[in-house]
Amino acid sequence: xxxxxxxxxxxxxxxxxxxxxxxxxxxxxxxxxxxxxxxxxxxxxxxxxxxxxxxxxxxxxxxxxxxxxxxxxxxxxxxxxxxxxxxxxxxxxxxxxxxxxxxxxxxxxxxxxxxxxxxxxxxxxxxxxxxxxxxxxxxxxxxxxxxxxxxxxxxxxxxxxxxxxxxxxxxxxxxxxxxxxxxxxxxxxxxxxxxxxxxxxxxxxxxxxxxxxxxxxxxxxxxxxxxxxxxxxxxxxxxxxxxxxxxxxxxxxxxxxxxxxxxxxxxxxxxxxxxxxxxxxxxxxxxxxxxxxxxxxxxxxxxxxxxxxxxxxxxxxxxxxxxxxxxxxxxxxxxxxxxxxxxxxxxxxxxxxxxxxxxxxxxxxxxxxxxxxxxxxxxxxxxxxxxxxx
Numbered sequence: 001x002x003x004x005x006x007x008x009x010x011x012x013x014x015x016x017x018x019x020x021x022x023x024x025x026x027x028x029x030x031x032x033x034x035x036x037x038x039x040x041x042x043x044x045x046x047x048x049x050x051x052x053x054x055x056x057x058x059x060x061x062x063x064x065x066x067x068x069x070x071x072x073x074x075x076x077x078x079x080x081x082x083x084x085x086x087x088x089x090x091x092x093x094x095x096x097x098x099x100x101x102x103x104x105x106x107x108x109x110x111x112x113x114x115x116x117x118x119x120x121x122x123x124x125x126x127x128x129x130x131x132x133x134x135x136x137x138x139x140x141x142x143x144x145x146x147x148x149x150x151x152x153x154x155x156x157x158x159x160x161x162x163x164x165x166x167x168x169x170x171x172x173x174x175x176x177x178x179x180x181x182x183x184x185x186x187x188x189x190x191x192x193x194x195x196x197x198x199x200x201x202x203x204x205x206x207x208x209x210x211x212x213x214x215x216x217x218x219x220x221x222x223x224x225x226x227x228x229x230x231x232x233x234x235x236x237x238x239x240x241x242x243x244x245x246x247x248x249x250x251x252x253x254x255x256x257x258x259x260x261x262x263x264x265x266x267x268x269x270x271x272x273x274x275x276x277x278x279x280x281x282x283x284x285x286x287x288x289x290x291x292x293x294x295x296x297x298x299x300x301x302x303x304x305x306x307x308x309x310x311x312x313x314x315x316x317x318x319x320x321x322x323x324x325x326x327x328x329x330x331x332x333x334x335x336x337x338x339x340x341x342x343x344x345x346x347x348x349x350x351x352x353x354x355x356x357x358x359x360x361x362x363x364x365x366x367x368x369x370x371x372x373x374x375x376x377x378x379x380x381x382x383x384x385x386x387x388x389x390x
Contacts, residue, residue: 309370
């Protein structure tokens, strides 16, 4: 008993130690490219958002979670900038038209996205190509004032993407990688301009916490004029502000998302199994007992206790005579020898058996008390007749 107690105590201690170790162990690095201003993960934009006051002094930062059209329509922005850093741009033709009006009024737009979306690529004549081979890629500027003596090196595929097709008649090249591919462009729209880059991760926390990465990001954003207002676009990363349901929070976190999927699966499985028809329990019925045999045994015990052999003999004789009447159509009496000859002829029973049986019957009719031997002999002869009868 003491050994079992020590076993349980040891198991409980090991379990507690394991749970504490799991709770306090370092969490794995989340390399998700969220591009959210509140995310402190490597590819979040927390550092950039916090340093906007330094990069754009005296500029009011306006965060928008509306489409470009809704953000700029009838707003009347002047001397403003529009900053969009995301993995994929969500923009349709109406958004682009409103963005064009915004730039023609003297405002500037800076877009850094791995996927510029169909509208921008078709309108600007761009194609983006990225190898993402996890090696180091060097980036630099074309402007001699901004160009560094050595290229800015980025690992983890951050600087791999570049423009594989451009409209050189409209675009001005601002930057290239070490292989000479273009990764930074400018498009002029009236008094304003559009700056496009396929490397949004150069503005992430991972890059800004290092001096080379921070230097490159600051120089790239220096093309964006320091106006009165800077619009920080979150529509492409968070979606519309109206999408604030509980499911949005659930799908944002892996643990909650998988818990939600597991709950749905469990619910569907429960409904599926409950849809099946339930079979009622079939009660066990005891087989009916043969009460006839018990009744015969009871009657036999009754006659045996009374010891009335004559009554038993008379009943057996009466039953035998009834059998002869119904089977052979013969009405016999014990003294009618002629009918006995007819019975022998019809039944095929030997004469000695028939004569012996009727001799015993006549003797029993004469006796006042029937002995056990006479009753047994009568029963034997009657059973013998049944076996030999045809």
